[in-house]
Amino acid sequence: MKPFFQLDPRTKIILMIVLNFLVVKGGHIGFEILIALIPFVLLYDNKQKKLAFTYLILYVFAIVAKQATSMELHPGISAVVIILVGLIFKIFPGLMMGAYLIRSTKVSVFISAMEKWHLPRSLVIPISVLFRFFPTVSEENRAIKNAMKMRGISLGSQKFFKNPILFFEYRLIPLMASSARIGDELSSSALVRGLENPCKRTNFEEASFQKIDFVFIIFSAIAFVFMFFKG
Amino acid sequence: MEASKKLTVRDLIHIGVYSTLYLVVFFMCSLLSIVPVLYPFIPVAAGILCGIPFMMFMTKVNKPGMIFIMLIIMGMVAFLLGYTWIPIVTAIVFGFLAELILKVGGYKKFSTVSLAYATASVWAVGIIMPMWVLASTYVEFVRENMGDQYTDSLLHYMPWWMGFVFVGLYFVFGLVGAFVGRKMLKKHFERAGIV
Numbered sequence: 570m571k572p573f574f575q576l577d578p579r580t581k582i583i584l585m586i587v588l589n590f591l592v593v594k595g596g597h598i599g600f601e602i603l604i605a606l607i608p609f610v611l612l613y614d615n616k617q618k619k620l621a622f623t624y625l626i627l628y629v630f631a632i633v634a635k636q637a638t639s640m641e642l643h644p645g646i647s648a649v650v651i652i653l654v655g656l657i658f659k660i661f662p663g664l665m666m667g668a669y670l671i672r673s674t675k676v677s678v679f680i681s682a683m684e685k686w687h688l689p690r691s692l693v694i695p696i697s698v699l700f701r702f703f704p705t706v707s708e709e710n711r712a713i714k715n716a717m718k719m720r721g722i723s724l725g726s727q728k729f730f731k732n733p734i735l736f737f738e739y740r741l742i743p744l745m746a747s748s749a750r751i752g753d754e755l756s757s758s759a760l761v762r763g764l765e766n767p768c769k770r771t772n773f774e775e776a777s778f779q780k781i782d783f784v785f786i787i788f789s790a791i792a793f794v795f796m797f798f799k800g
Numbered sequence: 801m802e803a804s805k806k807l808t809v810r811d812l813i814h815i816g817v818y819s820t821l822y823l824v825v826f827f828m829c830s831l832l833s834i835v836p837v838l839y840p841f842i843p844v845a846a847g848i849l850c851g852i853p854f855m856m857f858m859t860k861v862n863k864p865g866m867i868f869i870m871l872i873i874m875g876m877v878a879f880l881l882g883y884t885w886i887p888i889v890t891a892i893v894f895g896f897l898a899e900l901i902l903k904v905g906g907y908k909k910f911s912t913v914s915l916a917y918a919t920a921s922v923w924a925v926g927i928i929m930p931m932w933v934l935a936s937t938y939v940e941f942v943r944e945n946m947g948d949q950y951t952d953s954l955l956h957y958m959p960w961w962m963g964f965v966f967v968g969l970y971f972v973f974g975l976v977g978a979f980v981g982r983k984m985l986k987k988h989f990e991r992a993g994i995v
Contacts, residue, residue, distance in 0.1 A: 589882035651947030663882050695873055698816025706824050741852055742988050752817035756810045765809040
């Protein structure tokens, strides 16, 4: 089944910027929750259910914890809790939106959208590589982490304390090596598919604004204006 | 390789690849900011560890514009993650300076490359600069979200002149990072034939 929300990449980017603004600016708690629900709905819709629910649970936990810290607690504990809660409230919605943006967007549609914004090619290509490559790097990173764990090298393990610098070497170097190889393959495949062609690109799937995009953009515009006039 | 001075598509793809690696390493390092006392260690960790992807990047591409484009992307990502517009400005400024250094000194010499990396890595000051440039709103925002204790200790450890200290730290540890990066390249990659 296709996701219900088929957004244009441009809408996603606008939404992400507005979301960050709103979340940072803050406001009534109900309004903040409403804003924070947007990434959840989009992630859920995009079949990233595990991430969506992890996010939801953390957020609910943060709301509860925020209420709890207004009660009397040991100052040291409450400071830690407040920092974690603040992190979840302020950074997670944006991050989740980013995760959605990266996972839900096909690179070709993204390129077509960026070309409609008339960004120069020398910027569009690296950015779309970034898009394509970010999930790959984190996947590689996870694999290397597991492999090193098998050798008893993980953050906080005995070998870590013996030589912390070597720990970074063990974790970073394989990542660099595999990424370099994947990067080479990526560029070969892009060249084979004719990315170097100086003619105007044609797209199988053109990025275009649909009704649903206008709903989201109008919603974010209203929320933005509302936020500003309320101070 | 010397055939054209303009960035080819292959170069642009490499810029994307190494920007990703740089960002991944950089954000791993910036996780230190959860504890305010560790704030000054971010440039140390980021400067040294990001040197590895950067030095690899310098072996793959050496044409005008490479660092500039990379830094603009960094600035944009920082902007999208909610660090205000200031990182974009610092990225443009330091990207331009780094390009200038490479232009004058050459793209292959280690001395200029390490200087350029040190200069370029100063862009990250833009991520903490809102603290002083947009001081009142930023402090208000941090106080509201991170609690009084975090804010007070943050202000205590981060007076305005720390901005210049940070520039210095990023620069110095950028140089260190360049050395570490080269050492790593020699130790691991040249032998394996990846570079």
